[in-house]
Amino acid sequence: MTQDSQHGKWTISSSDDDDDNDDLPLSGTRTSKAHRPAVSSPSSPLSASPPSPKPEPANTPVSSLVIGSEARQLAAAHQLNPVKYESSPSLAGKRKKEVSDGPGWALSDSDDDDGDVKGKSLSNLPKRSPPSPKTKKPKVENERPPSPHGRLYYIDEPEDFFESSTPCLNETYRFYLNKVTGLDRKYNSGALHIRDILSPLFGTLKESAQFNYCFDIAWMVKQFPPEFRDRPVLIVHGDKREAKARLVQQAQPFPHIRFCQAKLDIAFGTHHTKMMLLWYEEGFRVIILTSNLIRADWYQKTQGMWMSPLFPRLPKGSSESAGESPTFFKRDLLEYLAAYRAPELEEWIQRIKEHDLSETRVYLVGSTPGRYVGSDMERWGHLRLRKLLYDHTDPVAGEEKWPVIGQFSSIGSMGLDKTKWLKGEFQRTMTTLGKSSLRSDPPMHLVYPSVEDVRTSLEGYPAGGSLPYSIQTAQKQLWLHSFFHRWKANATGRSHAMPHIKTYMRTSPDFTQLAWFLVTSANLSKAAWGALEKNNTQVMVRSYELGVLYVPAAFNMKTFPLHKDSSPASSSTGFPVPFDLPPTCYSPEDQPWIWNIPYSQAPDTHGNIWVPS
Template identity: 70%
Template sequence: MTQESQYGKWTLSDSDDDVVPPTPPKDLKKPNTKLDPERKTNVVHTAPKPKPKSEPSPEHKQTSEPTFKTEKISAPALGSEARQAAHFNRINPVKHENSSSPAVKRKRESEEGGWDLSSSDDEATSSTSKTNPKKPVKSPPRKKVEDKRPPSPHGASYYKEEPSDFFEANLSTMNHTYRFYLNKVTGIEKKYNTGALHIKEILSPMFGTLKESVQFNYCFDIPWMVKQYPPEFRDKPVIIVHGEKRESKARLLQQAQPYSHIRFCQAKLDIAFGTHHTKMMLLWYEEGFRVIILTSNMIQADWYQKTQGIWMSPLYPRLPEGSPETAGDSPTHFKRDLLEYLRAYRAPELSEWMERIKEHNLSETKIYLIGSTPGRFQGADMEKWGHLRLRKLLSEHTCPVQNAEEWPVIGQFSSIGSMGLDKTKWLAAEFQRTLTTQGKASSSSSPGTSMLLVYPSVDNVRTSLEGYPAGGSLPYSIQTAQRQLWLHSYFHRWKAETSGRSSAMPHIKTYMRASPDFSQLSWFLVTSANLSKAAWGALEKNNTQMMVRSYELGVLYLPTIFNMKTFPVEKNIFPVSSSSTGFPVPFDLPPQQYSGKDRPWIWNIPYTQAPDTHGNIWVPS
C-alpha cells in the first residue's frame, strides 16, 4: 500500500527479512551515534521520498549511519539518531513560513493530506511502480534564525530558567505512600512540581550523606552528571554501568578522563542488537543504603521538559553484624531479586556492591522487581525475566475480578519496536496474555479485553514545551511504522491535564490494568521497558524458550502489599497531598483515542505544514 502525505511517499512491505541496508554516502562524516533500544532499523535518507524497498526488522538489524549532517553540533550529540536530530534541529532551526497564498496553501494541503491507517499489509511493494509518483518536495533550506522567540502558548514562564527554589524539595510536601514520583519540569506552574524530584535533589544531602554510588543507564553525559552531585559529594567514587562498545565506548571513556573518581562496568550484551537500557542508582550513605529506579537517561534533556518516573526506596539501615545472608528481605523478595539481577551482569566491579546490599535491611520494600537480562532461557528460568516474570507475579499475587474482560489494560511508552505483520504475532498473543493475567485462573489470553496504548500524536509533540525536538525522545521510525499500520488503531493521545504535564512529552513507561470506569487499578508498573520484544522478551521453540535481548528494570505495585484490594486512582495528583492513598497515574484516565486526524509521532520524516511552539518546523534530513 502506498501512502503519500506531508511525510512523503512510502510503501508498505510484507517482509521483515533479508533486506540489504542502504549504503551511507561516502562523504558522510561519521556522527556520534548510538542505537536506540527500541528502534534498530536502518535509517534511510529522510527527504520526502524514501527508496521503495522494505526495511529490516528492528529486532534483527543494526542501524546504518543517519544522513543528517552533524558538523555544526556544538555539544556532544548523545543517544539515538532521533536525539541527534533533535539536538541538530534545536541549534539549526528551520522557521515556518506563512507567505503562501490561500490557493497555494489549499493545494499543498490537498497534495500532502494525512496517511491512512490501514489494517492490511497485503499490498505488494511493487505498487509504487504502477503509480505516477509526484515530484517530492525538497526540505526547506535552513535559515539563520534571529535570537527572537515567538510568544509561547504555554505562558511567559515557558522560557524562564529554573527559579532559585526549583531544586529545593520539601519532604513535608511529598507523598511517600507509594514512593513513586515524577520529575520536576521547567516552565510549568509551580504547583505541578510539588512533590516532584530533580536529580540534584535525589543526590543531595537531604536524603543521606553519600559515600559512593553506581549509575546504571543507557545514555550518559558525564560532565553534566558530575555537576548534578552537590559539591561535597562531587569527588565520591562512582561506577558507571553501560552497554557501549567500540567507538561509542571510547567516547564515553574520553568524557570521563578529567574525573579520576569515575570507574566503568561494561554490561555484557551477548545477543545481537540488545542494549543496556536499565536506569538505576545505587546510593551508599554513612546512614545506610538506597535504590533509585527511574526512566531518565543521565543527560540534561531528560530532566528538563519531559515527563519521567522515579521510584525511590526507603533508606535501608545496616543489619546487625553477623546476620545471615537471607536476613533483611521484604515480603516481595526485593533483596533476593535485586541481587539476582546484579549477578546476571557477571561483573566483578559489582561484587563489592552485592556484599553491601547483603549487609542492609531491605524489609520495608513494598514493590516487586521486574527485570530483563539478555539471554535465552528455558524451564524455570523463563519466568525470571521479561514479561513472563510479570505474568508469574500477576498469577501469584492478584485475585480474579468479576467481569475481568471488561477491565482494560493500558500501556504507555516512548518507543516502539517491530510487532510483526499482524497483532497475533506477539502483541495480542503472548504479551496480551501476560497483561491480562489476573490470579492463578488466568491461563489464556483474553481476546475480549481492551488494550489501550498511549503514545504521543504529532500534534502532542508539535504543541509541547520543547516543540518538535521533543520527538527526538520518541524514536518510532517510518521503517517500522510502515509495516504495522494495524497497531495504530490501538493508539491514544498523551493527555496529562490533571498533572499539569500534557505539554511535557513522556519518556516515562507505564503499564497497568484499570476497572471499567478507570477509578481503580488492579496493578501498576513503571519501567524502562518500551513496547518491544527486545525489551520484554519473546517466546521461541514452540513456547519452550524465552529470548530477551536487552537489560531493563522496573517496579511493580500490587495492592495486597498495601493491604488494599485495588488502588484508587488519584484524580488530581498535583498539588501533592502527603496523606492521599490514591495512586498518582501520570496521565489522564480514561485515555483519549486518536481522532481521525491524529497520527502517531514518527521521528525520521519532516513536518512542515504547521509550526511548533518555537515557530519552527521539523526537518530531520
Template identity: 70%
Template sequence: MSQESQHGKWTLSDSDDDNVIPPTPPKKPNLKPDPEHRANAVNTVPKPKPKSEPSIKTEEISAPPMGSEARQAAHLNQSNPVKYENSSSPAVKRKRETDEGGWNLSSSDDEAPSSAPKVKPRQSRSSPAKKKIEDKRPPSPHGPDYYKEEPSDFFEANLSAMSDTYRFYLNKVTGIEKKYNTGALHIKEILSPMFGTLKESVQFNYCFDIPWMVKQYPPEFRDKPVTIVHGEKRESKARLIQQAQPYSHIRFCQAKLDIAFGTHHTKMMLLWYEEGFRVIILTSNMIQADWYQKTQGLWMSPLYPRLPEGSPETAGESRTYFKRDLLEYLRAYRAPELAEWIERIKEHDLSETRIYLIGSTPGRFQGPDMEKWGHLKLRKLLSEHTCPVQNAEQWPVIGQFSSIGSMGLDKTKWLAAEFQRTLTTLGKASSSSSPGTPVLLVYPSVDNVRTSLEGYPAGGSLPYSIQTAQKQLWLHSYFHRWKAEVSGRSSAMPHIKTYMRASPDFSQLAWFLVTSANLSKAAWGALEKNNTQMMVRSYELGVLYLPSAFDMSTFPVEKNIFPVSSSSTGFPVPFDLPPQHYSSKDQPWIWNIPYTQAPDTHGNIWVPVLKTLQCYAMDQK
C-alpha cells in the same frame, strides 16, 4: 531515494539516491541506533550538498550528548533549527488525504523547493542576543513562564510535600505551573544531602553526558567514587571513556550484550551513604534533556539501614523478595565491578520494600528460568499475588511508552498473544487468553509533539521509525493521545513508561508498573521453540505495585495528584484516565520523516534528512 507507502511519499536519506556516489569521508559518522530499532536504524553517509542547500558550518554545531540517532537529530534541531515559512508555495507539500485515516505524512520530494530553508544557529544561553531572539518567538501556548529559566527555588524539594505511601515520584519540569512540581524531584535533589551523606554510587543507564552528570552531584559529593554501567561498544565506548578523562573518581562497567540488537536500557542508581543504602529505579537517561521538559517517573526506596554484624544472608528480606531479586539482577551482569556492591546490599535491611522488581537481562531461558525475566516474570507475579475480579474482561489494560519495536505483521504474532495474556492475568484462575479485554496504548501524536514545551525536538525521545511503522499499521488502531492535565504535564512529552490494569470506570487499579521497558519484544522477551524458551535481548528494570503488598484489594486512582498530599491513598497515575483515542486526523509521531506544514512552539519545522547532514558536518569538525 523516495518511497511510496500508506504514509505518503518520504525520503530516508540523500545517500539513498541511486545516481549519486557519496564521497568517502575521513571519518564515518557513528550514530548510536535507537534503543528499540537497532536493526532498522538508518546510518548513511549523505551525498555532497547541492549549491541550493543551506550552508552548514561545523563550528556552529555543538556536539550532541551520547545517545540514539533520533536524540542527536533532536539536539541538532535545537542547535540549528529550520524556521517555518508560511508562503503560498511551501518548500515541502503535504500528500492529499488517503484512506488510512490521517496517514498523509509529509514529503520532501513532492515539489522542488523554490528556495532552501535557512539554518539559523540557536544562540547560547549566555549570549547577549538571546532576549532579542526570544522577542521574535511566537507567543507560547504554555504561558509566559515557558521561555524562562528554572526559578531560584526550582531545586528545593519540600520533604513534607512528598508522599511516601507509594514512593513514586515524577520529575520536575521547567516551564509549567509551580504547583505541578510540588512533590516532584530533580536529579540534583535526589543526589543532595537531603537524602543522605553520600559515600559512593553506581549509575546504570543507556545515555550519558558525563560532564553534566558530575555537575548534578553537590560539590561536597562531587569527588566520591562513581561506577557507570553502560552498554557501549567500540567507538561509542571510546567516546564515553574520553568524556570521563577529567574525572579520576569515575570508573566503568560494560554490560555484556551477547544477543544482536540488544541494549543496556536499565536506569537505576545505587547510593551508599554513611547512614545506609538506597535504590532509585527511574526512566530518565543521564543527560540534561531528560530532566528538563519531559515527563519522567521514578521509584525511590526507603533508606535501608545496615544489618547487625554477623546477620545471615537471608536477613533483611521484604515480603516482596526485593532483596533476592535485586541481587539476582546484579549477578546477571557477571561483572567483577559489581561484586563489592552485591556484598554491600547483603549487609543491609531491605525489609521495608513494598514493590516487586521486574527485570530483563539478555539471554535464552528455559524451564524455571523463563519466569525470572521480562513479561513472564510479570505474569508469574500477577498470577501469584493478585485476585480475580468480577467481569475481568471489562477491565482494560493500559500501556504507555515512548518507543515501539517491531511486533510482526499482525497482532497475533506477539501483542495480542503472549504479551496480552501476561497483561490480563489476575490470579491463578486467569483464563489462558482474554481476547475481549480492551487494550489501550498511549503514545504521543504528531500534534502532541508539535505543541509540546520542546516542540518537534521532543520527538527525538520518541524513536518510532517509518521502517517499523509501515509494517504494522494494524497497531495504530490501539493508539490514544498523550493527555496529562491531572499532572499538569500535557505539554511535557513522556519518556516515562507505565503499564496498568484499570476498572471499567478507571477509578481503581488492579496493578501498576513503572519501568524502562518500551513496547517491544527486545525489552519484554518473546517465546521461542514452541513456547519452551524465552529470549530477551536487552537489560530493562521496573517496579511493580500490587495492592496486596499495601494491604489493599485495589488501588484507588488519585484524581488530583498535584499538589501532593502526604495523607493520600490514591495512586498518582501521571496521565488522564480514561485515555483519549486518536481522532481520524491524528498520526502517531514518527521521528525520521519530515514535518513541515505547521510550526512547533518555537516556530520551527522538523527535517530529519537535514539533521543527518548536520551530523555528518559535525563529525568532520
C-alpha cells in the same frame, strides 16, 4: 527508497530497522542518514511560538553532550542548527536556512516580536498593520517570540526550583514524577529533580552507581552537590567501540568516575536500565527511574521513578536471609546484578547483602539478555511479570471488561498482525489476574503521543527526538495504530510535557480502581520484554530493562483506589497515575508521532518545523 502510506510519501534510507529494535544504539551495526531533524524560527510574528530551550554552547561538540540513540544525537544537534519556517512550506530544492554563529536563535525579519506578551494564545494576538520603514525594528538575534504556554516555559530553572528542605514525599507508594521547567509550581509539588535526589537531605553520600543508556557526564557531575562531587561513581553502560571511546573521553576530567560495560551478546540489544545505587554513611538507597542522565530528560519531559526507603545497615553477623522484604526485593536485586557477570559490581552486591531491605513493598521486574528455557523463562521480561501477577494478584468480578493500559515512548516491530506478539503472548501476560482460568480479551489502550501532541508540547518537535518510532517499523504494522490513545495529563499539568516515562496497568471499567501498576524502562518491544521461540519452549530477551511492580496485596489493599485529581503530591490515597483517565482514542485526523519523516505544514511551539534529511 520511496514509500507511500497514510503518512505521506517519503524517501527513506534503504536500511530497515531491525524487527525488535527499541532504541537505535550508537554502537550498533547501522546508522542512517535519513534521521536528521531540522528546526526553524517563524517568518511571521502571528504564526510564531518560542524557540527551543537554551541550547548548549555552540562550540561544544554534540557528540560530547549526548551518548545514546541516533535520534537523540540528531535532535540535540539540530536544536543548535535551526532552519527557518516558511509560511507556505515548499521544501523540495530549497536550501535550509541556518543560524549564524553562536547559540542564539536567529529570528526572521519580523516586524512585531513582542517578547513581553504574557501567556496569551497566539490566536488572540491583535493583528497590527506593518510599521512604516522608518520605525521598522532591526532583526534581533536573541529575542524570542511569545509562547502559547506562557512566557516562562523556556527559561532555565528558577532559583526555588530545587528543594531547600526535604520535599513532600509520598511515603505510601514512593512513586514520583520529575520536575518540569515551566509548569505551574503546584504541578511540581512533590515531584523531584535529580539535584533533589542527590542532595544531602536524603543522606551523606559516600559512593554511587549509575546504570543508564544515555550519559552527559559533565552535566551529571554538576548535579551532585559540591560536597559530593568527587565521591566515586561507577557508570554501568552498554556502549561499544566508538561510542564507548566517546563516553570514556567525556570522563577524562573526572578521575573519580569508573566504568562497567554491560555484556550485550544478542544483536540489537541495549543497556536500557535506569537505576541509581546510593551508598550513604547512614545506609543505602535504590532508585529505579525512566530518565537518562542528560539534561533534556530532566527539563521538560514527564518521567517517573520509584525511590526506596533509606535501608539501614544490618548488625554484624546477620544471617544470609536477613533484611529480606515480603516481596523478595533483595534476592531479586542481587540476582539482577549477578546477571551482568561483572567484577565491577561485586562490591555493590556485597554492600546490598549488608543492608536491611525489608521495608520494600514493590516487586522487581527486570530483563537481561539471553535465551532462557525451563523455569528460567520466568526470571525475566514479560514472563517474569506474568508469574508475579499469577502469584500475587487476585481475580476480580467482570475482569473481561477491565482494560489494560500501556504507555511508552518507543515502539518496536510487533509483527504482521496483532496475533503475532501483542495480542498473543504479551496480552496474556497483561491480563493475568491471579489463578483465574478465565482468558479474557479486555480492551487494550496504548497511550503514545500524536503528531499534534508533540507539535504543541513545551519542547515542540525536538521532543520527538526521544520518541523514536520509525516509518520503517510503522509501515509494517498499521494495524497497531487502531490501539493508540492521546497523551493527555491535564490533572497533573503535564499534557505539554512529552512522556519518556513508561507505565503499564490494569484498571476497572470506570477507571476508579487499579489491579496493578508497573513503572519501568521497558518500551513496547520484543527486545525489551522478550519473545517466545521454539514452540513456546524458549524465551529470547535482547536488552537490559528494569522496573517495579505495585500489587495491592503488598499494601494490604484489594485494589488501588484511583482519583482523577491524584498526583504524587496528593495527600489522597489514590494511586498517582501520570496521565488522564479514561484515555482518549485517536481521532481519524490523529497520526502517531514518527520521528524520521518531515512535519513542515505547521510550526511547533518554538516556531520550528521538523525536516529529516
